[in-house]
Amino acid sequence: MSKKALITGITGQDGSYLTEFLLKKKYKVHGLVRRVALEDKSHRLWRLRHVLNKITLHPGSLESYASLVKLIQKIKPDEVYHLGAQSYVDYSFKDEFSTLNTNMNGTHYILSALKEFLPSARFYFAGSSEMFGKVREVPQTEKTPFYPRSVYGISKVAGYDLTRNYREAYNMYCCSGILFNHESPRRGFEFVTRKITHAVARIKFGIQKDLKLGNIDAKRDWGHAKDYVEAMWLMLNKKKPEDYVISTGKQYSVRDFVKLAFSLVDLDYKKYVKIDKKLYRPSEVKSLLGDCRKAKRELKWKQKYTFKKLVEDMVKSDLDFVKKQGY
Ligand code: NAP
Ligand code: GDD
Numbered sequence: 001m002s003k004k005a006l007i008t009g010i011t012g013q014d015g016s017y018l019t020e021f022l023l024k025k026k027y028k029v030h031g032l033v034r035r036v037a038l039e040d041k042s043h044r045l046w047r048l049r050h051v052l053n054k055i056t057l058h059p060g061s062l063e064s065y066a067s068l069v070k071l072i073q074k075i076k077p078d079e080v081y082h083l084g085a086q087s088y089v090d091y092s093f094k095d096e097f098s099t100l101n102t103n104m105n106g107t108h109y110i111l112s113a114l115k116e117f118l119p120s121a122r123f124y125f126a127g128s129s130e131m132f133g134k135v136r137e138v139p140q141t142e143k144t145p146f147y148p149r150s151v152y153g154i155s156k157v158a159g160y161d162l163t164r165n166y167r168e169a170y171n172m173y174c175c176s177g178i179l180f181n182h183e184s185p186r187r188g189f190e191f192v193t194r195k196i197t198h199a200v201a202r203i204k205f206g207i208q209k210d211l212k213l214g215n216i217d218a219k220r221d222w223g224h225a226k227d228y229v230e231a232m233w234l235m236l237n238k239k240k241p242e243d244y245v246i247s248t249g250k251q252y253s254v255r256d257f258v259k260l261a262f263s264l265v266d267l268d269y270k271k272y273v274k275i276d277k278k279l280y281r282p283s284e285v286k287s288l289l290g291d292c293r294k295a296k297r298e299l300k301w302k303q304k305y306t307f308k309k310l311v312e313d314m315v316k317s318d319l320d321f322v323k324k325q326g327y
Contacts, residue, residue, distance in 0.1 A: 003078040007080075018083070023054055032084065033057045035059040081126075084106060092152035104162075107158070123172065126232075130149075133148040133153050141245055178245045204319065210274050220288050223246070224309070231295060234295075257311060
């Protein structure tokens, strides 16, 4: 019999790639979505358009314990991938309370509902390299202490601790992936990589003059989302639940990303990029670099995309996007 998976955050970048991955593995895929998404399918479900007839979407809310209990009782999933979150770090400085509420309580409600009604289900929590924040060591491993620098990071540390505590206290199969930044043509437009590749295409087609950015000396360990969703599944399909760092082990600055993206369309980024101090964060995470040797060894996880292939994929896709949509 096919396994059943429940994905929160199914409409997002990772949710959509994970859906494709699980469908290929013959899972029955269920997703929790906000009611507004079902009312505005053409906009809010754009990443899932091509698989909508193969999955089941359920309206619900991460803010409501009762709605999560109902969903878990109805679906009885074998695996729960909890990806739903207010995921934009910069926004968490502007709306601290709802970020903490959604990200921390949402995680707690699901864990608690599983404990009461379906303790056999396997649970994945979308942890983040933002938990390392002002990094205590380089590179960061599963043992590196956390030092979050935003309410987003704090909410993820809380989710990570809740997940670990449910595993230890109630003997449930719960684990966290500590995923470093991962991008793709399906990345939201507010994140720096997509902001850059979309602007590159618009500038190339003459519909945008320049690109305003904040701290382009920030460094990240950037992978491709397609590679990273596979690691989530591997974590839920082991003998024992454990937490894993997922990263590439290579670091580039935002400036490196910009330079490469512009060069792919034969433009010099220096002519177009303007630094806007308003885009700097109140407390920045300056540098992230992951050590994923544990995942390589124990999960046999391998990434296929290099940094160059990732940037090429995103630029090419945004050239097609702007050509077709005209914006
Ligand atoms: P994303 O594209 O921003 O997707 C976030 C998802 O969460 C969307 O489906 C969104 O639904 C949903 N969501 C947000 N607020 C919600 C709420 N109040 N109730 C229900 N659903 C809500 O994020 P992503 O890049 O796919 O990331 C997936 C997860 O991994 C997130 O938890 C993120 O924090 C974490 N993470 C991401 C990265 C990365 O580099 N991408 C790295 C580490 C960890 P709507 O479509 O309705 O807004
Ligand atoms: N978004 C954005 N916009 N970031 C900018 C800009 C800009 O105009 N200019 C410079 N940056 C810098 C930010 O200050 C940050 O240092 C870096 O670019 C990356 O920013 P984001 O793309 O917004 O991602 P993030 O690293 O803050 O967070 C992402 O990765 C985390 C994992 O480390 C998100 O996907 C989080 O959800 C995820 O947990």
